[in-house]
Amino acid sequence: MLLLLESSDIHAYLAADEVIDHGHPLVQETSDALWTATGDAYSYAEAAYAFVRDTIPHSADSGDTRVSWRASDVLATRNGICYAKSHALVALLRARGIPAGLCYQRLTEDDGSGAAVHGLVALKLPGSGQWARVDPRGNKPGVDARFSLERERLAFPVRPELGEVDYAEVYAAPHPAPLKALRESADRPELWRNLPDSL
Structure with a gap:
């Protein structure tokens, strides 16, 4: 799939903000530990991906009702839905100078009844001519x-016949719709009601 960068400035995909807070000590500490165990950009990116995918359970799988959205909070609570886990992975990648951004899909129930926006990550390794999408949601049956x-x-290849969509944009900062749902939900049941069904 051809990805479209929201910003033509590569530095936008390295920046820190309130959500992608890769200057936070916990993000730095986690990044340092992963880098020490790997030592090159590709191995680090793969290790950071596996760390977020495998050691931070998706709260729908774990039953955790807390809502986290800031990257450092995701690492601290070891909890989050797809958007939050994507924020954590982007922060870990940017902490080592690897350009990374946020991507989204529109997914539906198998019967086509309901839809929700799903979050994932795009990254560009040094020397690579292209961006690649990865999904740190967390595996399950x-x-x-x-x-x-x-x-x-x-995690979820789109099914156009059910109205599912791969959004091509790579956002430097979280899209306002999913971020609003995260920030305005007191717990995961409320978050489920607030999830956007499209961008």
């Missing part, structure tokens, strides 16, 4: 996302 820069291995 029926979901087998992998770190792959050559061929996408996302």
Whole structure:
């Protein structure tokens, strides 16, 4: 899939903000530990991906009702939905100078009844001519996302026949619709009601 950068300035995909707070000590500490265990950009990116995918449970899988949205909070609570986990992975990548941004999909129930926006990550490794999408949502029966820069291995390949959409944009900052849902929800049941169904 051809990805479209929201910003033509690569530095936008390295920036820190209130959500992607990669200057936070916990983000830095986690980044340092992962870097020490790897030592090059590709291995680090793969390790950061696996860390977020595998050690921070998706709150729908774990039953955790807390809502986290800031990258450092996701790492501190070891909890979050797809958007939050994506924020954490983007922060870990940017902490090591790897350009990263946020991507989204519109997914539906198998019967086509309901829809929600799903969050994932795009990154560009040094020396690579292209951006690649990865999905740190977390695996479970029926979901087998992998770190792959050559061929996408996302949690949910879209099904256009059900009205699902791959949004091509790579956002430097979280899209306002999912971020609003995260910030304005007191707990996960409320968040489920507030999830946007499209961008």
